[in-house]
Amino acid sequence: MSRLRVGLLSNPTAALGTARRVGRQVGDLLRLAGISVVDLSGPSAHVARARAEEVRDTLTALVVVGGDGTVALGAEIVAGSPVRLGIVPAGSGNDLARALGLPLNDPEESTRILLHALSRPVVTVDAIEVVSTGEHALPHRSIALGNVNLGFDALVNARANSSQHSHTVRYKTAVLRELPAFKPFPYWIEVDGGPRQELDASIVTISNSGIFGGGMRIAPQARLDDSSLELITLEGIGRAELLRFFPRVFRGTHTSVPGFAIRPVREVTIGLRHGRALRAYSDGEARTLLPLTARILPGAVRLLADLTPEDAS
Incomplete structure (x- = not known):
């Protein structure tokens, strides 16, 4: 897994700032698992998008931490590319996470799912x-x-x-x-x-x-x-x-x-x-x-x- 490079994009305002803390925790857990993590978070969606698009082609996956709007931003960045999108729910609605059956308010379980999926066949969604x-x-x-x-x-x-x-x-x-x-x-x-x-x-x-x-x-x-x-x-x-x-x-x-x-x-x-x-x-x-x-x-x-x-x- 040491060859895998994952971009991490946290929404600093999602859930009144909770996503930023969750993002740091997920980043630490991924690094402990031997994943190379590059933090792409920024003070705004515009800045985060620019950072992510600059390095997208070097990434195995882009992990977004936030609510549905952050997930949509991640989807825009990776759509049509080989880069996989990981989701850590940390927003207010988290409706896409609910549709996928992802755990809410559980960074450790979310990270376990990400690590497991990295070794599994690719799954695509519309x-x-x-x-x-x-x-x-x-x-x-x-x-x-x-x-x-x-x-x-x-x-x-x-x-x-x-x-x-x-x-x-x-x-x-x-x-x-x-x-x-x-x-x-x-x-x-x-x-x-x-x-x-x-x-x-x-x-x-x-x-x-x-x-x-x-x-x-x-x-x-x-x-x-x-x-x-x-x-x-x-x-x-x-x-x-x-x-x-x-x-x-x-x-x-x-x-x-x-x-x-x-x-x-x-x-x-x-x-x-x-x-x-x-x-x-x-x-x-x-x-x-x-x-x-x-x-x-x-x-x-x-x-x-x-x-x-x-x-x-």
Whole structure:
């Protein structure tokens, strides 16, 4: 193992600074196991990305320590390359880690999994490519592994990100604060190159992992390795029904709600017919304004983990 070189990228702000401490611990454990570790962490995502991209081709793996946004950053850096992505959950939501069945708040077990995976065959997962498609949009491309949120869930994500409470508390609080003034968005949508359709929906999510919002299994049958995305929509419900919808997602009883639908897709282009501007969120981070195109990138990311059907669904 002494020939293996691993990059370590910790988010200094994730979980109120906990990720930085966890990153140091993981780095020490990897070195004790004989791994050559180079710390690529920086004061910002921009700096960390630049450091990682500079040495990426010399790495066996890139290990990211943080939440879903940090995982997405790591995926952008390694997507399409031979470098494998290792994940140590140390954020607030950790939804991608939940989808993979990775241990939360356990740096020692996380490191053991990384070391075990380094000696195992390569596992690949799909990614979501998100591209700005507006007439006057600046070129913008990002990668997500979990979800792209485009409706009420995006507004909640934006508000929750500004809170200092725990993820569960701030997500619930954000739902309650966004709800009184919310109205369904008037979308247009093109699926897999088909004709343009119109829909007025409260929730539109493009999902790869099936989990968002700190453990809500919005698409219970979603898999990370099936070369398909799930287009999730919720139409035709009022504010009171929308408030009752989210607890049902935690219980797994939401799929029978009238107006809720899931369908497999490979590419979706979506925008608003009129009204307010809407910014998409993916894996917890603000992305481009609508309109945008999201498409599947099959097997784009090599992972340092064992992917079983139970983990991927």
